[in-house]
Every structure is written in C-alpha cells, then in structure tokens.
Amino acid sequence: MGKVWSKERAWEWYNNHNWLRGCNFMSSDCANRIDQWQEEGFEERLKTADEELALAAETGFNSIRIILEFFVWDQQHDGFMERFDRYLETAWKHGISCMVVLGNDCMQPKEYTKPMTLGPQHYDWGYHGGRKKSQHSQFAGMGYHLLDEPELAQRHYEWVREIIETHKNDERICMWDIYNEVGNAKREEATMPHLKKFFEIAREIDPIQPLTCCAWRLPNDRNLPMTAIERFACDNSDIISYHNYSPYQSNIMQIKRLQDEYGRPIVNTEWLGRCLHNTVQEMFPLFYLEKIGCYNWGFVAGKYQTYEPWEGLWQRYEKDHNADIDFTKWFHDIYRPSHHPYDPKEIEIFQHFSRLADEDFAREQAAKKKDGQ
Numbered sequence: 089m090g091k092v093w094s095k096e097r098a099w100e101w102y103n104n105h106n107w108l109r110g111c112n113f114m115s116s117d118c119a120n121r122i123d124q125w126q127e128e129g130f131e132e133r134l135k136t137a138d139e140e141l142a143l144a145a146e147t148g149f150n151s152i153r154i155i156l157e158f159f160v161w162d163q164q165h166d167g168f169m170e171r172f173d174r175y176l177e178t179a180w181k182h183g184i185s186c187m188v189v190l191g192n193d194c195m196q197p198k199e200y201t202k203p204m205t206l207g208p209q210h211y212d213w214g215y216h217g218g219r220k221k222s223q224h225s226q227f228a229g230m231g232y233h234l235l236d237e238p239e240l241a242q243r244h245y246e247w248v249r250e251i252i253e254t255h256k257n258d259e260r261i262c263m264w265d266i267y268n269e270v271g272n273a274k275r276e277e278a279t280m281p282h283l284k285k286f287f288e289i290a291r292e293i294d295p296i297q298p299l300t301c302c303a304w305r306l307p308n309d310r311n312l313p314m315t316a317i318e319r320f321a322c323d324n325s326d327i328i329s330y331h332n333y334s335p336y337q338s339n340i341m342q343i344k345r346l347q348d349e350y351g352r353p354i355v356n357t358e359w360l361g362r363c364l365h366n367t368v369q370e371m372f373p374l375f376y377l378e379k380i381g382c383y384n385w386g387f388v389a390g391k392y393q394t395y396e397p398w399e400g401l402w403q404r405y406e407k408d409h410n411a412d413i414d415f416t417k418w419f420h421d422i423y424r425p426s427h428h429p430y431d432p433k434e435i436e437i438f439q440h441f442s443r444l445a446d447e448d449f450a451r452e453q454a455a456k457k458k459d460g461q
Contacts, residue, residue, distance in 0.1 A: 090294030093326040095351055101298055102327065102353035103452070106150060107445040108262065108381035109372075109438075110184065112358060113152035115140055116390025116425060119209035119218050123391075125160040126206050127167050134171075138178050140388050143427055145182040147435060148442025151262055152179060153357055153383040155189040158234065159204045161247050169254070176260040185260060187357065187383065190248050191267030191286055193275045194223040195231030216396040216419065223273065224398035231273025235282050244282070249289050256295035263327060264290060265357060266301040271317040280317050287324050298326035302357055306330055308341040310348070322346075327381075328354045333361030336370040343378060355381030362417035363397050368434040376441040386420035388427065394420040395430075 093101075115137040118124045123133065144152065154175070161168045179186055195201070200221045211218030223231065234240045255261050266286050270279055283301070290299055301321035303314060314322070322328055328350050332339050339356075346354050359371055359382060368384075375382040386394040395418040405411050418430050422438075429435045 090291045092324055093298060098298065098326050098352050105262065106449040107376065107379060107442075108151045108185075108187075108355060108383075109375070109442060109445070110144065110149040110151035110153065110383050111387045111422070112383055112385045113137075113141075113144070113154055113387055114392055116388040116392075119211040119391040121155055121157040122160055122204060122206065123209045124154075125157045125168055125171060127164055127171070128207055130171055134174065134178060137175070141179055141182045141184055143423065144387060145184060147422075148439045150183055150442075151185045151187060151381075151383070153187040153189060153265065155192055155268060156251065158244055158247050160206070161251075162240075162243055163206060169250075172251075176255075176258070180260045185262035187263045187265050188251070188255075188261055189265040189268050190251065191235075191244075191270070191279075191282065193231065193233065193267070193269050193272040193279055195233050195273045195275070196221060196223045196225070197227050197229035197273075198232035199229075200227070201232045211391050211393075213393070214396065216394055216398050218391055218393050220399075222399060224400055226400045226403050227273070229274070230278065231275055233275065233278070236278065241282065245285055245289060248286050249293070252290055252293045252295055256293050256297075258297075261297050263297050263355075264295065264299050265329065266290060266299055267321070268302070269304045269331065270301060270321050271315055272304065276315060276317045280320070283317065283321065300325045300327045300329040300355065300357075302329040302331050303346070304331040304358070306332075306342050306345065308338050308345075310341075310345045322350065326352070328352045329357045330354070331358035332356060333359060333364050333366045335365040336374065339366075339371065339374065343380060353381070354378075355383070357381075357383050358385050360384035360386070360420055360422075363401060363414050363419045365412070365414065368422070368431075368437050372437050372441055376445060384420070384422065386422065388423045389418075389421045389425055389430075 114124050115133050117133050117136045212220050216224050235244055267283050270283050303318045303322055328346050389395045397419045401413050422430055
C-alpha cells in the first residue's frame, strides 16, 4: 500500500511539471454535471468542450479541474467510462491535463434536493449554478449526499476504486482531488468516514499521480485551528490545495501559513471572485511569483451561470447593506458566450504570465539536462 509522499518526492514531481494553471471546467452548454457526463447530448457537448478547450490553450492554460458525477457512472457505467476517457483525450490534444475530483460536499438539505434524473436538465436563468435553491444558498440544516444511503456508500467506494485503478498510470491526469470542500454544508461528521475510505482506497492503488484534498475555509490567523476534517485532508495530501475567493491579503496570509505548516507544493484549486475583490489582476501574478498552481472557477459563461453571485451573497447583503460586495462585476467566468473576453485585460495577464512560466520551465529543464539529471 502506498503512503503520503515525502516532501522530497512531492517537490520532485512538482518541479518536473510546468506551472499548473487553468480553470474549473464545464462546457458552456452544460446545465450541471449530469449534463456534462450523461449519454444524451454528449457528442454535441464534447464538440463544445473541444472548441472551448482550444480557447483555454490560447489563453495560456495547461490544465483543467473537472468534477465527476457518481450518479451517471452508477446509471450508465460503461458509457460513462468511455466518455470520461474521451474527455481526457480531448483536453490532452490541446496540451491540457486534468485534475480529477471525486467527492463533493457542496450540497443542499434533503428537503430542497430533487431526485437526480438522466435526460434534459432543468435550469433557472439568473441564478448561480442555474438553480434558485442551490448549494450556494445559506441553509440551517445539513446538506444531503447520496453517501448518506448505506447501499450507495459502498457503490461510491467501488466508483472511486475503478476510476483511479483504470487511470492510475494515465499521464493525462495530473492529480487526484479526493474530495471537494470536505465538511461543507455542515457535513463534517457525516463525511469524515467516507473521506478516510476514499483516501484508503487511493493509497491502496498507489497511482503515479499525487493526491490532494483542499482546505477551503482556512483561517487567516495561524493561531486559529483548521477544522478537524480539513486538517485530516491536508495531512493526507501529497500536494497541498486550498480555496480562496477573498482579496489578495487573505491569500498572502493563507499561502504563508500553508508553506510554514506543510513545506509542500501548493495549488489553489478555486479562486476568482470579482464581487469579493478576488481578481485576475492581483491573484494570477501572485500565483506565478509564488509558483502556486491555480484553477479559477469557470471559463465560458453559459447555462451554469457562475458569473452570477452566490445566492448566499445576496442573503448576506439583505442582512447588511454595508457588506463589501461589488454586484456590478461578474463573479466567476472569463469569457462571454461569444468567446469575447469579459475583460480583455484579464486575458492579457493570463497570457503574459503563462508565457513567462513556459520560458522559466524550458530554462529549468535545459539546465537539468545540461547537468545530466
């Protein structure tokens, strides 16, 4: 069985790869992740993804983060496995690797959860994520997950095992993101046993790719502790990852904290929240300078509508009209449906620092070759 990589192995892997930069990706014609992975309409959506991934490469991106959907695997097993492989191949032909996400705790309470179905997917215009009552609203109760059903928990473990086992030597996958935002939606106690099992399965398989699981609500003050579930996630990660949609100063403090506490490579797997003053102009140069891998949320604006603010931000503003939220700006996403940029200056920044990173990496590789490494 494998174990957490040593710091030396983690840095060797990280330094042998170009600076990872990209986005959390779903083609603009997907209403949700069922749409992204199901059989119905897949050929058309893969064609859209192909076009948009070509645009991502032009932007300077060399990686994307994609969240898989257990429900589609469970209902359309063989087709899902084939479609996932084709997605990887489509990205790879554009020089883009994939960070693959398995679990996800961004959920709403059961009373607001509609049964999942295949086929045409409903979406509401004007709402982040395309739903009036989504996981991005503020709820009093715990979010519901299919893992809460005992018979489906075992199926999830089989899913994790098959996905990683099938692609354990696949260079098109750069990293396994074991679980997105563990403990979100008040799920800390409910999710911890499953998180441990997911990690256990992945370590048994011992893939060539590193494992990660993010800290997503890390306190800026290092004297304040992480939640137990996020501490477990980071302690069991080969590469440290975190989420931050807050301003520049918050990211500086969190990067410094993670560097001091773990001494491992760091990747920000979710950022870009213009409404909250988390901007391309400040964040992307910082990530380049610190060599922090980075995946902003969203790419081409579409049915999923993540350019809209979280519903929770509207709820916050309704309670406090002095809340520092700029609703005049897009929240996520960087291209309009026409493929024109939301802000051309942002694209110039992406391209400029990506070009610098490519040049840096080429020099580093040439120096290693010269030294006979």
